Amino acid sequence: MEKIKKTNIIWDKKDLLGLEELSAGEIELILKTAISFKEISERSIKKVPALRGKTIAHLFLEPSTRTRISFELAAKRLSADTIGISGSGSSILKGETMRDTAQNIEAMKVDMIILRHSASGSAHILAKNLKAGVINAGDGCHEHPTQALLDMFTIKEKLGAIKGKKVSIIGDIKHSRVARSNIIGLCKLGAEVTVCAPKTLMPIEIEKMGCKRTYSLEEAMRSADVINVLRLQKERQKKGLLPTIREYIEEYGVTLQKVEKFCKKNIVIMHPGPINRGIEMSQDVADSDKAVILEQVTNGIAIRMAVMFLLSQYKQK
Numbered sequence: 359m360e361k362i363k364k365t366n367i368i369w370d371k372k373d374l375l376g377l378e379e380l381s382a383g384e385i386e387l388i389l390k391t392a393i394s395f396k397e398i399s400e401r402s403i404k405k406v407p408a409l410r411g412k413t414i415a416h417l418f419l420e421p422s423t424r425t426r427i428s429f430e431l432a433a434k435r436l437s438a439d440t441i442g443i444s445g446s447g448s449s450i451l452k453g454e455t456m457r458d459t460a461q462n463i464e465a466m467k468v469d470m471i472i473l474r475h476s477a478s479g480s481a482h483i484l485a486k487n488l489k490a491g492v493i494n495a496g497d498g499c500h501e502h503p504t505q506a507l508l509d510m511f512t513i514k515e516k517l518g519a520i521k522g523k524k525v526s527i528i529g530d531i532k533h534s535r536v537a538r539s540n541i542i543g544l545c546k547l548g549a550e551v552t553v554c555a556p557k558t559l560m561p562i563e564i565e566k567m568g569c570k571r572t573y574s575l576e577e578a579m580r581s582a583d584v585i586n587v588l589r590l591q592k593e594r595q596k597k598g599l600l601p602t603i604r605e606y607i608e609e610y611g612v613t614l615q616k617v618e619k620f621c622k623k624n625i626v627i628m629h630p631g632p633i634n635r636g637i638e639m640s641q642d643v644a645d646s647d648k649a650v651i652l653e654q655v656t657n658g659i660a661i662r663m664a665v666m667f668l669l670s671q672y673k674q675k
């Protein structure tokens with residue numbers, strides 16, 4: 359891990375909506391802040407008083423395991439009071455809008471709202487209409503900033519730096535908010551990013567984001583220091599984007615045989631989860647010592663603690 363360098367960057371944002379809105383310096387500030395928060399989760403008493411007296415609402419209107427639990431644990435380890443609201447347990451089912459729900463939560467003097475939503479741009483709508491801080495925990499196909507931040511933190515921890523490292527993102531690039539946030543963040547910090555997918559799962563003009571494209575898994579694996587493998591969103595099958603899942607596995611499934619044949623010896627293998635074992639990644643790769651998937655999950659708490667801490671420092675002008 360790189361030593362923490364002194365930085366002149368001051369956090370002055372109420373919300374974290376995406377990595378598109380952040381400068382390289384702001385991304386680095388979050389990564390540096392997370393280093394000091396990581397150690398707290400190693401203690402027997404995993405708590406600091408940084409957010410004592412603050413209330414954080416977790417508004418998760420789309421399924422989540424990792425992100426929801428990670429945000430909740432991060433808030434609790436900072437001593438914030440937390441409430442969890444799901445779509446099925448709220449008045450959204452009776453027709454209340456997301457904005458009305460959030461404004462009612464804010465009226466109860468909640469300081470920060472963490473939102474997961476299936477619609478792209480939903481976090482931006484909340485941020486515009488609330489004084490409370492808003493953190494995007496994944497909005498449709500748009501962005502998943504804390505996932506990309508924890509991925510970058512893990513790369514830095516494993517390789518010592520991000521600048522100049524070659525990262526291949528493999529899988530359903532077209533529908534992936536994780537891919538978008540990773541491409542944006544990694545390019546801002548000077549990594550060389552290649553995306554790899556079948557043509558039907560590759561966005562047009564993806565190179566405009568600053569990455570390279572390839573349709574060859576072998577090429578994506580050969581060049582990489584890191585491969586980040588994305589979930590094949592099986593629900594897309596119904597839309598005829600792939601002939602069959604079997605053919606996807608043959609062409610793009612990451613197996614131990616392909617890793618041993620094409621990848622560098624010290625390759626770092628990542629997956630944001632949830633994994634479809636045996637589809638985008640074989641069982642033996644997911645469980646191999648090259649995979650850092652559970653380390654990514656551990657690092658997620660430190661990143662989310664850092665983000666919530668920095669947002670809590672924001673002063674309304």
Ligand code: CP
Pocket residue numbers: 421422423424425426496502505630631632
């Ligand atoms: N990586 C991720 O966002 O996982 P969840 O959908 O379980 O939160």
